[in-house]
Each structure stands twice: as structure tokens, then as C-alpha cells.
Amino acid sequence: MTPEPVLRKTPLFEAHRARGARMTAFAGWQMPLHYGSQIEEHHAVRRAAGVFDVSHMCAVDVTGAASRAGLRRLFANDVAKLVIAGKSLYSCMLNDEGGMLDDLVATWLGGERYRLVLNSATAERDLAWMRERAPEARFEPRRDLALLALQGPAARETLWRARPAWRAATEALSRFFAAELDGGVFVSRTGYTGEDGFEIALPAAEAPALWNDLIEAGAAPCGLAARDTLRLEAGLILYGEDADERVTPYEAAVGWTVDLADPARDFIGRAALEGRPRTRQLLGLRVLERAVPRSHMKVRTAHGQGEVTSGTFSPTLGVPIALARLPAAAAPREEASIEVRGKWLAARIARLPFVRFGKEVT
Amino acid sequence: MNVPENLRYTATHEWVREEGDMLVVGITDPAQEMLGDLVFVGDVQVGRRVGAGEVAAVVESVKAAADVYAPTAGEIVAFNEELGSKPELINRGPYEAWIFKLKPAQPPQGLLDAAAYRAAVEAKKEAP
Numbered sequence: 025m026t027p028e029p030v031l032r033k034t035p036l037f038e039a040h041r042a043r044g045a046r047m048t049a050f051a052g053w054q055m056p057l058h059y060g061s062q063i064e065e066h067h068a069v070r071r072a073a074g075v076f077d078v079s080h081m082c083a084v085d086v087t088g089a090a091s092r093a094g095l096r097r098l099f100a101n102d103v104a105k106l107v108i109a110g111k112s113l114y115s116c117m118l119n120d121e122g123g124m125l126d127d128l129v130a131t132w133l134g135g136e137r138y139r140l141v142l143n144s145a146t147a148e149r150d151l152a153w154m155r156e157r158a159p160e161a162r163f164e165p166r167r168d169l170a171l172l173a174l175q176g177p178a179a180r181e182t183l184w185r186a187r188p189a190w191r192a193a194t195e196a197l198s199r200f201f202a203a204e205l206d207g208g209v210f211v212s213r214t215g216y217t218g219e220d221g222f223e224i225a226l227p228a229a230e231a232p233a234l235w236n237d238l239i240e241a242g243a244a245p246c247g248l249a250a251r252d253t254l255r256l257e258a259g260l261i262l263y264g265e266d267a268d269e270r271v272t273p274y275e276a277a278v279g280w281t282v283d284l285a286d287p288a289r290d291f292i293g294r295a296a297l298e299g300r301p302r303t304r305q306l307l308g309l310r311v312l313e314r315a316v317p318r319s320h321m322k323v324r325t326a327h328g329q330g331e332v333t334s335g336t337f338s339p340t341l342g343v344p345i346a347l348a349r350l351p352a353a354a355a356p357r358e359e360a361s362i363e364v365r366g367k368w369l370a371a372r373i374a375r376l377p378f379v380r381f382g383k384e385v386t
Numbered sequence: 387m388n389v390p391e392n393l394r395y396t397a398t399h400e401w402v403r404e405e406g407d408m409l410v411v412g413i414t415d416p417a418q419e420m421l422g423d424l425v426f427v428g429d430v431q432v433g434r435r436v437g438a439g440e441v442a443a444v445v446e447s448v449k450a451a452a453d454v455y456a457p458t459a460g461e462i463v464a465f466n467e468e469l470g471s472k473p474e475l476i477n478r479g480p481y482e483a484w485i486f487k488l489k490p491a492q493p494p495q496g497l498l499d500a501a502a503y504r505a506a507v508e509a510k511k512e513a514p
Contacts, residue, residue: 058422062422062423314426336448
């Protein structure tokens with residue numbers, strides 16, 4: 025038996041304990057799962073505002089005279105389209121076979137400076153890969169920072185109540201833009217819930233005060249469980265569940281991020297991606313009976329078999345939903361069935377997202 | 387951990403209360419706590435005969451599905467229909483929100499009292 029690895033703690037660990045969080049191990053970190061009811065936390069984000077500790081994710085600063093050229097080779101989306109400083113872009117990073125190594129957000133900070141946010145489980149592997157394949161750029165992981173996500177229709181007002189001094193700089197932010205504030209604070213108008221909101225990186229020592237002030241200002245503390253139901257309703261993939269190295273962006277509902285516009289840009293995985301037949305796609309699934317779909321459950325469609333990559337009960341819609349990898353010919357609104365504990369239950373294929381800005385997408 | 391003295395328990399986290407010649411069965415507070423928010427309660431077939439330890443109901447949370455076992459052999463005589471539309475009642479009050487009633491064919495064997503069940507839950511928490 026191998027000894028259990030020591031789980032890392034975020035700068036907010038004590039704050040979570042003080043609020044009675046149920047903690048769970050996630051990607052080597054001790055993270056809050058919920059603070060009592062994950063469904064109530066979910067509704068808080070859809071209806072008002074919620075705050076998440078996402079400090080397990082890894083911010084990375086990219087610098088060096090050729091960082092742009094390096095990132096244009098490393099990422100399937102093209103950082104050259106970031107022409108206004110502060111603009112962010114979502115991208116996949118591929119291996120030579122076109123399989124997904126990670127999905128990430130990159131922000132151009134001006135000049136040759138970029139800020140990346142990587143998934144926690146893949147961060148170390150990503151860093152090794154980027155350093156090997158783009159040696160002309162410098163990659164500095166910022167484990168000195170804490171990361172908070174403040175999400176929901178009332179997120180902006182909540183932030184300004186808690187930090188009035190930040191209002192001017194953050195009020196001006198359009199979606200998918202970020203601003204550097206005084207004191208090493210970095211605020212971006214991004215998220216992983218399908219709602220408006222901010223993601224905030226700040227020095228670890230200042231995180232507990234901001235966390236408590238945001239809750240005091242009306243944000244509900246939310247755990248990873250609500251984060252998962254929110255992102256699933258929003259049709260946003262979770263790396264490791266809905267995508268991995270054996271899957272291309274086209275098979276993970278993120279083909280729209282692959283930028284082939286510049287024929288001279290030979291990003292890693294491009295050749296393989298362009299030569300590979302597209303046999304599978306990721307679509308939504310609504311289960312029409314009373315059971316929650318779980319990853320790896322089998323799905324039957326008129327075009328052949330597929331499988332659930334992640335599933336849950338949608339608190340907003342009140343029905344079970346899933347993301348499923350299905351044959352390329354499958355289409356939204358078609359009937360399907362899903363195997364749950366030995367029984368085939370009725371389901372319907374759905375387009376993504378299920379929910380956007382608090383409302384059902386039909 | 388809320389484990390009332392006046393009930394009896396199984397090692398699989400059911401609580402059992404005698405009501406006339408019937409056994410009323412639900413899941414315990416530690417069980418609902420482990421499962422988190424419940425979204426479905428069902429698969430109870432009134433009139434079905436079950437053996438001791440056989441699956442009599444299924445509860446499902448956002449996180450996981452769990453079987454609920456018959457504490458002894460007998461006939462399922464009632465299902466708490468209210469849970470069909472309000473599974474969250476189990477989270478709010480696990481000892482009020484009974485799931486099914488069983489007419490036992492024989493008295494249940496080996497049920498735990500509150501202290502023994504509490505000890506069993508603690509032992510499981512400490513196990514690696």
C-alpha cells in the first residue's frame with residue numbers, strides 16, 4: 025500500500041473550516057465540497073452571488089522576449105488575436121497527436137507578458153511541457169497567489185460593496201477582460217458558471233479578508249460541488265472528465281477555440297488535428313427518468329453507442345443532465361437511452377449549454 | 387452526529403422504528419450527511435416481499451446513489467410518497483422522513499442501539 029500523499033491547503037483553509045465546510049480531496053488539495061447544501065449554493069450563484077475558493081488552480085506568468093511566439097506554438101487558439109492589453113482567451117493545449125493536454129485561460133498583459141490559469145491536476149505537467157516546447161519563454165508559477173471566483177448576477181455590486189476602491193477599474197471591464205490593480209491584485213471578468221462575475225488573483229495573505237468581506241457583502245460561500253453543477257448546466261467541460269489526452273477539442277465541444285485562420289501558424293497538434301477524422305462529439309443529454317447520470321455510463325443513440333463523460337442533477341432545470349461523447353452523426357433533440365444500474369432509461373440529446381445567465385436554453 | 391436513543395440502527399445506515407406490528411425505515415443523519423443533497427428517492431414497490439438485507443429502496447443525491455436495505459425479511463406495505471417530490475425532506479429531518487414501512491416476517495436480528503451505531507460510524511471515519 026502506498027502512503028496517502030499529504031494534501032495541500034489553500035490560503036483559505038482555516039476560513040473554510042470556520043464556516044463549517046465539508047472538505048474533500050481534489051487534485052491533491054483539500055478543498056471545500058459544500059457548506060451545508062450544494063443546491064442552495066448553486067441557486068445563490070444563479071440568482072444573486074456566490075464566492076468560490078479556486079486557489080488550487082495555478083496562475084502562471086509568461087515573460088521573455090519571445091513569449092508570444094512561444095504561446096502561438098503551444099496553444100490551439102491564437103494569442104495573436106489579443107490586441108488590447110487585458111483581453112483574455114480560452115484555449116486548449118494539445119500534444120503532437122492533437123489530444124488535449126489541458127484547457128486554460130490566457131490573458132495578454134501588454135508587451136511580451138501573459139498570465140495563464142491552468143487546471144490544478146495538470147499544472148506541473150503543463151509547466152514541464154511548455155518549458156520544453158517553448159524554451160524561449162519564461163514560465164513562472166504563482167503559488168504565492170490565492171484565487172477566488174465571485175459569480176452571479178449580483179457579483180459586480182457585491183465586489184464593489186466589499187472593495188469600493190476597486191470599483192473604477194473593474195466597472196470598466198468588458199467580458200473576458202482583466203485588469204491589474206494595485207498591490208498585485210488581478211481581476212478578470214471571467215468564470216466557470218455561465219453567469220457574470222469575476223475571478224480574482226491576489227497575494228495569499230490578503231485572501232481571507234477578501235473572502236470574509238465578500239460573504240459579508242452578500243456572496244454565499246460555495247464549494248466544488250456547486251461549481252460542478254453550475255459548469256455542467258453551462259455546458260463547460262471539466263478537464264480530466266470530459267476531455268483528456270485521447271480527445272481532440274472537436275470531440276470535447278471546444279472545437280470553436282481551435283484557430284486555423286493563420287495557415288503559417290504551426291501550433292503543436294495542428295497537423296494531426298487536420299488529418300484526423302472526426303468520429304465523436306460532445307453533446308448534452310437530458311435524462312427523462314428519475315436517475316442521475318454518472319461518468320462512463322453507456323449511451324445508445326440512433327447512430328451508435330456513446331458514453332457519459334460527466335453527469336449531475338440540474339438544480340436550475342430540476343432534471344438530470346449530462347455531457348456525453350456521442351457518434352459524430354448524433355444531433356440535438358434526438359432520442360437516446362442511458363444505462364443506469366442495469367436498466368436503459370429514456371434520454372434526449374440536447375445542445376449546450378443547458379443554462380445561461382440564469383435561464384434555461386432551449 | 388444526530389443519532390437518537392429511541393431508534394435502532396443497521397450497519398448500513400438505516401434507522402428502524404417499531405410501529406405496532408410494522409417496522410418504519412429511513413436513513414440516518416450520518417448517511418444523509420455523507421450523501422449530501424438528495425434529489426431522488428424511489429424504487430420502492432409496495433406489496434413486494436423482500437429478504438433480510440435485500441434492496442428495498444434507492445436514494446440518490448447529486449453526488450451518489452445508495453441502496454436502502456430491508457432490516458429483516460417481510461413485505462413492504464408503504465412508501466412515503468411525499469419523498470417522491472420532496473427528497474430534501476430527508477436532508478432536513480432524516481428521522482421524520484421515513485422511506486418505507488415493512489411488515490416483518492420475523493423479528494429483525496442484530497440491530498444496533500444508538501451507542502453501537504455511533505461507534506460504528508466513528509470507526510469508519512477513522513479507518514484509512
